[in-house]
Amino acid sequence: MSQSSLHVTEEPAAESIFGRSDGPTGSYERVIHAHDRASGLKAIVAIHSTLLGPALGGTRFYPYANEAAALADVLRLSRGMTFKAAAAGLEVGGGKAVILGDPDAIKTPKLLEAYGRLVESLGGMFITGGDVGTTSEDVDVIGRTTHHVLTRTRGSGGSGDSGPLTALGVFHAMRAAALHAWGEPTLAGRRVGVEGLGKVGYHLASRLLADGAEVLASDISDKARERVRTTLPDVTIVERVLDADVEVYAPCALGGTISTSSAATIRARVVCGAANNQLATPDVGDVLAAQGITWIPDYVASGGGLIQGVVEREGGAADEAGRRVENIFETAGTILGLASQDGITPGSAAYNLVSARLRAAAATSCSRDGR
Incomplete structure:
Protein backbone atom coordinates (compact mmCIF):
# COMPACT_ATOMS: atom_id res chain seq x y z
CA MET A 1 0.00 0.00 0.00
CA ASP A 22 -20.60 3.42 26.97
CA GLY A 23 -20.04 4.11 30.62
CA PRO A 24 -16.83 2.58 31.96
CA THR A 25 -15.21 2.28 28.53
CA GLY A 26 -15.46 5.97 27.72
CA SER A 27 -15.58 6.96 24.07
CA THR A 82 -15.27 -5.24 24.13
CA PHE A 83 -18.28 -6.65 25.96
CA LYS A 84 -17.70 -10.11 24.48
CA ALA A 85 -14.10 -10.18 25.74
CA ALA A 86 -15.03 -8.89 29.18
CA ALA A 87 -17.92 -11.36 29.55
CA ALA A 88 -15.62 -14.26 28.66
CA GLY A 89 -12.86 -13.13 31.03
CA LEU A 90 -10.35 -12.61 28.22
CA GLU A 91 -7.34 -10.30 28.30
CA VAL A 92 -8.08 -8.56 25.02
CA GLY A 157 -0.49 -22.37 11.00
CA GLY A 158 -3.78 -20.87 12.19
CA SER A 159 -6.79 -22.35 13.97
CA GLY A 160 -9.09 -22.17 10.95
CA ASP A 161 -12.59 -20.85 10.52
CA SER A 162 -14.17 -19.53 13.72
CA GLY A 163 -17.70 -20.60 12.72
CA PRO A 164 -17.72 -24.07 14.34
CA LEU A 165 -16.50 -22.85 17.75
CA THR A 166 -18.81 -19.84 17.67
CA ALA A 167 -21.66 -22.29 17.03
CA LEU A 168 -20.42 -24.46 19.92
CA GLY A 169 -20.59 -21.47 22.26
CA VAL A 170 -24.12 -20.59 21.15
CA PHE A 171 -25.17 -24.20 21.65
CA HIS A 172 -23.89 -24.24 25.24
CA ALA A 173 -25.50 -20.86 25.97
CA MET A 174 -28.74 -22.32 24.62
CA ARG A 175 -28.35 -25.32 26.93
CA ALA A 176 -28.06 -22.91 29.88
CA ALA A 177 -31.23 -21.14 28.73
CA ALA A 178 -33.00 -24.48 28.40
CA LEU A 179 -32.01 -25.39 31.95
CA HIS A 180 -33.38 -22.06 33.15
CA ALA A 181 -36.61 -22.29 31.15
CA TRP A 182 -37.44 -25.99 31.31
CA GLY A 183 -35.25 -27.49 34.02
CA GLU A 184 -32.95 -29.58 31.79
CA PRO A 185 -29.77 -28.51 29.92
CA THR A 186 -30.73 -30.07 26.59
CA LEU A 187 -32.57 -29.15 23.42
CA ALA A 188 -33.75 -32.70 22.86
CA GLY A 189 -37.37 -32.65 21.73
CA ARG A 190 -37.40 -28.84 21.44
CA ARG A 191 -38.38 -27.01 18.27
CA VAL A 192 -35.61 -24.56 17.36
CA GLY A 193 -35.68 -21.94 14.62
CA VAL A 194 -32.26 -20.97 13.23
CA GLU A 195 -32.21 -17.71 11.29
CA GLY A 196 -29.20 -17.64 8.98
CA LEU A 197 -27.30 -20.68 7.71
CA GLY A 198 -23.88 -19.18 7.18
CA LYS A 199 -20.62 -20.08 8.87
CA VAL A 200 -22.24 -20.21 12.34
CA GLY A 201 -25.89 -21.06 11.73
CA TYR A 202 -25.04 -24.12 9.65
CA HIS A 203 -22.88 -25.64 12.40
CA LEU A 204 -25.41 -24.71 15.07
CA ALA A 205 -28.16 -26.51 13.15
CA SER A 206 -25.94 -29.60 12.96
CA ARG A 207 -25.28 -29.56 16.72
CA LEU A 208 -28.96 -29.09 17.50
CA LEU A 209 -29.90 -32.09 15.37
CA ALA A 210 -27.29 -34.19 17.15
CA ASP A 211 -28.80 -33.13 20.48
CA GLY A 212 -32.23 -34.33 19.37
CA ALA A 213 -33.86 -31.01 18.52
CA GLU A 214 -36.31 -30.42 15.70
CA VAL A 215 -34.73 -27.68 13.57
CA LEU A 216 -36.42 -25.14 11.32
CA ALA A 217 -34.16 -22.75 9.45
CA SER A 218 -34.21 -19.83 7.04
CA ASP A 219 -31.68 -17.98 4.92
CA ILE A 220 -31.90 -15.48 2.08
CA SER A 221 -29.15 -17.32 0.17
CA ASP A 222 -30.17 -20.06 -2.28
CA LYS A 223 -26.68 -21.51 -1.95
CA ALA A 224 -26.91 -21.75 1.86
CA ARG A 225 -30.34 -23.33 1.74
CA GLU A 226 -29.24 -25.89 -0.85
CA ARG A 227 -26.19 -26.81 1.24
CA VAL A 228 -28.45 -27.59 4.19
CA ARG A 229 -30.91 -29.55 2.06
CA THR A 230 -28.04 -31.67 0.79
CA THR A 231 -26.02 -32.21 3.96
CA LEU A 232 -28.58 -31.74 6.77
CA PRO A 233 -31.78 -33.14 5.23
CA ASP A 234 -33.52 -33.32 8.63
CA VAL A 235 -33.59 -29.52 8.82
CA THR A 236 -36.88 -28.02 7.63
CA ILE A 237 -36.32 -24.95 5.46
CA VAL A 238 -38.90 -22.19 6.01
CA GLU A 239 -39.31 -18.59 4.89
CA ARG A 240 -39.18 -17.05 8.39
CA VAL A 241 -38.35 -18.23 11.88
CA LEU A 242 -38.57 -15.04 13.96
CA ASP A 243 -42.33 -15.43 14.50
CA ALA A 244 -42.58 -19.15 13.71
CA ASP A 245 -44.08 -21.71 16.06
CA VAL A 246 -40.78 -22.59 17.76
CA GLU A 247 -39.63 -22.88 21.36
CA VAL A 248 -36.20 -21.36 20.70
CA TYR A 249 -35.40 -18.56 18.26
CA ALA A 250 -31.73 -18.46 17.22
CA PRO A 251 -30.82 -15.31 15.26
CA CYS A 252 -27.58 -16.11 13.41
CA ALA A 253 -27.68 -13.66 10.50
CA LEU A 254 -27.24 -9.89 10.74
CA GLY A 255 -28.37 -8.04 13.85
CA GLY A 256 -31.24 -5.75 14.73
CA THR A 257 -34.00 -8.26 13.98
CA ILE A 258 -35.65 -7.87 17.40
CA SER A 259 -37.42 -4.54 17.78
CA THR A 260 -40.26 -3.54 20.09
CA SER A 261 -42.73 -4.47 17.35
CA SER A 262 -41.12 -7.73 16.20
CA ALA A 263 -40.55 -8.83 19.80
CA ALA A 264 -44.31 -8.90 20.27
CA THR A 265 -44.60 -11.53 17.52
CA ILE A 266 -41.99 -13.94 18.94
CA ARG A 267 -43.59 -17.18 20.05
CA ALA A 268 -40.40 -18.76 21.36
CA ARG A 269 -39.66 -18.93 25.06
CA VAL A 270 -35.89 -18.69 24.55
CA VAL A 271 -33.92 -16.34 22.29
CA CYS A 272 -30.26 -17.27 21.87
CA GLY A 273 -28.13 -16.89 18.75
CA ALA A 274 -24.87 -15.75 17.21
CA ALA A 275 -25.98 -12.53 15.50
CA ASN A 276 -24.34 -9.42 16.93
CA ASN A 277 -26.53 -6.58 18.22
CA GLN A 278 -29.74 -8.59 18.06
CA LEU A 279 -31.83 -5.98 19.88
CA ALA A 280 -32.67 -2.93 17.79
CA THR A 281 -32.68 -0.84 20.99
CA PRO A 282 -31.72 -1.75 24.58
CA ASP A 283 -35.29 -1.44 25.86
CA VAL A 284 -36.30 -4.45 23.76
CA GLY A 285 -34.77 -6.60 26.50
CA ASP A 286 -37.51 -5.35 28.84
CA VAL A 287 -40.16 -6.24 26.24
CA LEU A 288 -38.83 -9.80 25.98
CA ALA A 289 -38.70 -10.19 29.75
CA ALA A 290 -42.28 -8.92 30.10
CA GLN A 291 -43.36 -11.67 27.70
CA GLY A 292 -41.59 -14.33 29.75
CA ILE A 293 -38.90 -14.83 27.09
CA THR A 294 -35.40 -15.78 28.24
CA TRP A 295 -32.79 -13.90 26.19
CA ILE A 296 -29.08 -14.73 26.33
CA PRO A 297 -27.19 -11.52 25.42
CA ASP A 298 -25.48 -12.01 22.07
CA TYR A 299 -22.06 -10.94 23.32
CA VAL A 300 -22.24 -13.78 25.86
CA ALA A 301 -23.56 -16.49 23.52
CA SER A 302 -21.31 -15.71 20.55
CA GLY A 303 -17.96 -15.50 22.31
CA GLY A 304 -16.64 -18.80 20.93
CA GLY A 305 -14.82 -17.33 17.95
CA LEU A 306 -13.12 -14.71 20.09
CA ILE A 307 -12.05 -17.37 22.59
CA GLN A 308 -10.64 -19.41 19.69
CA GLY A 309 -8.63 -16.41 18.51
CA VAL A 310 -7.24 -15.75 21.99
CA VAL A 311 -6.23 -19.40 22.46
CA GLU A 312 -4.52 -19.33 19.06
CA ARG A 313 -2.70 -16.14 20.04
CA GLU A 314 -1.53 -17.83 23.24
CA GLY A 315 -0.29 -20.86 21.32
CA GLY A 316 -2.94 -23.20 22.70
CA ALA A 317 -4.29 -26.30 20.97
CA ALA A 318 -7.68 -26.75 19.35
CA ASP A 319 -8.98 -29.00 22.13
CA GLU A 320 -8.11 -26.32 24.69
CA ALA A 321 -10.13 -23.79 22.70
CA GLY A 322 -13.09 -26.15 22.66
CA ARG A 323 -12.92 -26.68 26.42
CA ARG A 324 -12.82 -22.96 27.07
CA VAL A 325 -15.74 -22.32 24.73
CA GLU A 326 -17.80 -24.86 26.66
CA ASN A 327 -17.46 -22.56 29.70
CA ILE A 328 -20.01 -20.27 28.04
CA PHE A 329 -22.58 -22.63 29.58
CA GLU A 330 -21.44 -21.57 33.07
CA THR A 331 -21.23 -17.88 32.12
CA ALA A 332 -24.75 -17.85 30.68
CA GLY A 333 -26.05 -19.73 33.70
CA THR A 334 -24.45 -17.24 36.08
CA ILE A 335 -26.04 -14.32 34.22
CA LEU A 336 -29.47 -15.93 34.28
CA GLY A 337 -29.07 -16.67 37.99
CA LEU A 338 -28.12 -13.08 38.78
CA ALA A 339 -31.02 -11.79 36.72
CA SER A 340 -33.48 -13.92 38.69
CA GLN A 341 -31.86 -13.09 42.01
CA ASP A 342 -31.85 -9.33 41.44
CA GLY A 343 -35.13 -9.08 39.56
CA ILE A 344 -33.51 -7.65 36.42
CA THR A 345 -33.21 -8.72 32.79
CA PRO A 346 -30.39 -10.97 31.58
CA GLY A 347 -29.17 -8.02 29.51
CA SER A 348 -28.84 -5.86 32.62
CA ALA A 349 -27.15 -8.67 34.56
CA ALA A 350 -24.62 -9.21 31.78
CA TYR A 351 -23.97 -5.49 31.45
CA ASN A 352 -23.35 -5.21 35.20
CA LEU A 353 -20.76 -8.01 35.09
CA VAL A 354 -19.00 -6.54 32.07
CA SER A 355 -19.04 -3.01 33.50
CA ALA A 356 -17.53 -4.20 36.78
CA ARG A 357 -14.64 -5.86 34.98
CA LEU A 358 -13.99 -2.82 32.79
CA ARG A 359 -14.15 -0.45 35.74
CA ALA A 360 -11.63 -2.61 37.61
CA ALA A 361 -9.33 -2.58 34.57
CA ALA A 362 -9.66 1.19 34.27
CA ALA A 363 -8.84 1.64 37.97
CA THR A 364 -5.79 -0.60 37.64
CA SER A 365 -4.64 1.36 34.60
CA CYS A 366 -5.00 4.69 36.40
CA SER A 367 -3.14 3.33 39.44
CA ARG A 368 -0.33 2.01 37.27
CA ASP A 369 -0.04 5.35 35.48
CA GLY A 370 -0.01 7.24 38.76
CA ARG A 371 -3.24 9.08 38.11
Missing part, protein backbone atom coordinates in the same frame (compact mmCIF):
# COMPACT_ATOMS: atom_id res chain seq x y z
CA SER A 2 1.92 3.00 -1.19
CA GLN A 3 1.67 6.27 0.65
CA SER A 4 0.52 7.94 -2.60
CA SER A 5 -2.53 5.70 -2.99
CA LEU A 6 -3.59 5.42 0.65
CA HIS A 7 -5.74 8.07 2.24
CA VAL A 8 -6.33 7.66 5.97
CA THR A 9 -8.36 9.86 8.31
CA GLU A 10 -9.38 9.47 11.94
CA GLU A 11 -12.90 10.08 13.18
CA PRO A 12 -12.78 13.17 15.43
CA ALA A 13 -15.96 12.47 17.39
CA ALA A 14 -16.97 8.84 17.28
CA GLU A 15 -18.68 9.20 20.64
CA SER A 16 -21.09 11.86 19.41
CA ILE A 17 -21.80 10.00 16.16
CA PHE A 18 -22.78 6.85 18.02
CA GLY A 19 -24.65 8.84 20.61
CA ARG A 20 -23.22 7.31 23.78
CA SER A 21 -19.95 6.96 25.69
CA TYR A 28 -14.06 4.98 21.21
CA GLU A 29 -10.29 5.09 21.30
CA ARG A 30 -9.73 5.26 17.55
CA VAL A 31 -11.87 5.15 14.42
CA ILE A 32 -9.84 5.02 11.20
CA HIS A 33 -11.21 5.51 7.69
CA ALA A 34 -9.01 4.28 4.85
CA HIS A 35 -9.23 4.37 1.06
CA ASP A 36 -6.67 2.82 -1.26
CA ARG A 37 -7.35 3.82 -4.85
CA ALA A 38 -4.93 1.32 -6.35
CA SER A 39 -6.82 -1.69 -5.00
CA GLY A 40 -10.28 -0.21 -4.48
CA LEU A 41 -10.12 -0.75 -0.72
CA LYS A 42 -12.52 1.29 1.40
CA ALA A 43 -12.40 0.28 5.06
CA ILE A 44 -13.17 1.49 8.56
CA VAL A 45 -11.40 0.18 11.66
CA ALA A 46 -13.01 0.96 15.03
CA ILE A 47 -11.03 0.39 18.21
CA HIS A 48 -13.49 0.64 21.05
CA SER A 49 -11.34 -0.25 24.06
CA THR A 50 -7.90 -1.57 24.93
CA LEU A 51 -8.46 -1.55 28.69
CA LEU A 52 -8.14 -5.33 28.85
CA GLY A 53 -5.55 -5.73 26.09
CA PRO A 54 -5.09 -5.14 22.35
CA ALA A 55 -8.35 -4.81 20.44
CA LEU A 56 -9.34 -8.05 18.77
CA GLY A 57 -12.15 -8.40 16.25
CA GLY A 58 -12.95 -9.75 12.82
CA THR A 59 -13.15 -7.98 9.49
CA ARG A 60 -16.60 -7.83 7.90
CA PHE A 61 -16.77 -7.46 4.09
CA TYR A 62 -20.24 -6.22 3.22
CA PRO A 63 -22.07 -4.13 0.57
CA TYR A 64 -23.29 -1.35 2.85
CA ALA A 65 -25.77 1.15 1.42
CA ASN A 66 -23.37 3.98 2.24
CA GLU A 67 -20.43 4.90 4.46
CA ALA A 68 -22.71 6.14 7.24
CA ALA A 69 -24.31 2.69 7.49
CA ALA A 70 -20.87 1.07 7.56
CA LEU A 71 -19.70 3.42 10.30
CA ALA A 72 -22.77 2.74 12.45
CA ASP A 73 -22.23 -1.00 12.05
CA VAL A 74 -18.52 -1.01 12.86
CA LEU A 75 -19.08 1.12 15.96
CA ARG A 76 -21.76 -1.22 17.28
CA LEU A 77 -19.70 -4.29 16.44
CA SER A 78 -16.50 -3.02 18.05
CA ARG A 79 -18.35 -2.13 21.25
CA GLY A 80 -19.82 -5.62 21.21
CA MET A 81 -16.33 -7.11 20.99
CA GLY A 93 -9.99 -5.45 24.09
CA GLY A 94 -12.66 -4.76 21.54
CA GLY A 95 -12.32 -3.68 17.94
CA LYS A 96 -13.82 -4.40 14.55
CA ALA A 97 -13.25 -3.56 10.92
CA VAL A 98 -15.49 -3.35 7.88
CA ILE A 99 -14.56 -3.36 4.22
CA LEU A 100 -17.18 -1.65 2.09
CA GLY A 101 -18.36 -3.45 -1.02
CA ASP A 102 -19.69 -6.72 -2.37
CA PRO A 103 -17.03 -9.37 -1.67
CA ASP A 104 -18.26 -11.47 -4.60
CA ALA A 105 -17.62 -8.53 -6.93
CA ILE A 106 -14.56 -6.66 -5.65
CA LYS A 107 -12.60 -8.97 -3.34
CA THR A 108 -9.11 -9.52 -4.75
CA PRO A 109 -5.73 -10.52 -3.29
CA LYS A 110 -4.51 -6.99 -4.02
CA LEU A 111 -7.32 -5.46 -1.99
CA LEU A 112 -6.84 -7.88 0.93
CA GLU A 113 -3.08 -7.26 0.94
CA ALA A 114 -3.73 -3.51 0.99
CA TYR A 115 -6.04 -4.00 3.94
CA GLY A 116 -3.35 -6.06 5.68
CA ARG A 117 -0.95 -3.16 5.38
CA LEU A 118 -3.53 -0.91 6.99
CA VAL A 119 -3.82 -3.33 9.93
CA GLU A 120 -0.03 -3.54 10.18
CA SER A 121 0.22 0.27 10.35
CA LEU A 122 -1.71 0.17 13.65
CA GLY A 123 1.24 -1.53 15.31
CA GLY A 124 -0.62 -4.36 17.01
CA MET A 125 -3.27 -2.18 18.63
CA PHE A 126 -5.80 -4.07 16.48
CA ILE A 127 -5.70 -7.80 15.69
CA THR A 128 -8.17 -9.16 13.17
CA GLY A 129 -9.58 -12.36 11.68
CA GLY A 130 -12.50 -13.55 9.59
CA ASP A 131 -16.12 -12.45 9.81
CA VAL A 132 -19.12 -12.10 7.49
CA GLY A 133 -17.76 -11.95 3.96
CA THR A 134 -14.23 -13.06 4.87
CA THR A 135 -12.87 -16.59 5.19
CA SER A 136 -9.79 -18.14 6.73
CA GLU A 137 -8.34 -18.25 3.20
CA ASP A 138 -8.85 -14.48 3.02
CA VAL A 139 -7.10 -14.12 6.36
CA ASP A 140 -4.14 -16.00 4.88
CA VAL A 141 -3.94 -13.34 2.18
CA ILE A 142 -4.33 -10.47 4.66
CA GLY A 143 -1.56 -12.11 6.68
CA ARG A 144 0.89 -11.66 3.83
CA THR A 145 1.19 -7.99 4.80
CA THR A 146 0.52 -8.00 8.55
CA HIS A 147 1.51 -10.08 11.55
CA HIS A 148 -1.65 -9.06 13.40
CA VAL A 149 -4.10 -11.71 12.20
CA LEU A 150 -5.70 -14.80 13.72
CA THR A 151 -7.83 -17.69 12.40
CA ARG A 152 -5.68 -18.37 9.35
CA THR A 153 -6.21 -21.75 7.73
CA ARG A 154 -4.71 -24.70 9.59
CA GLY A 155 -2.33 -25.26 6.69
CA SER A 156 -0.94 -21.78 7.30
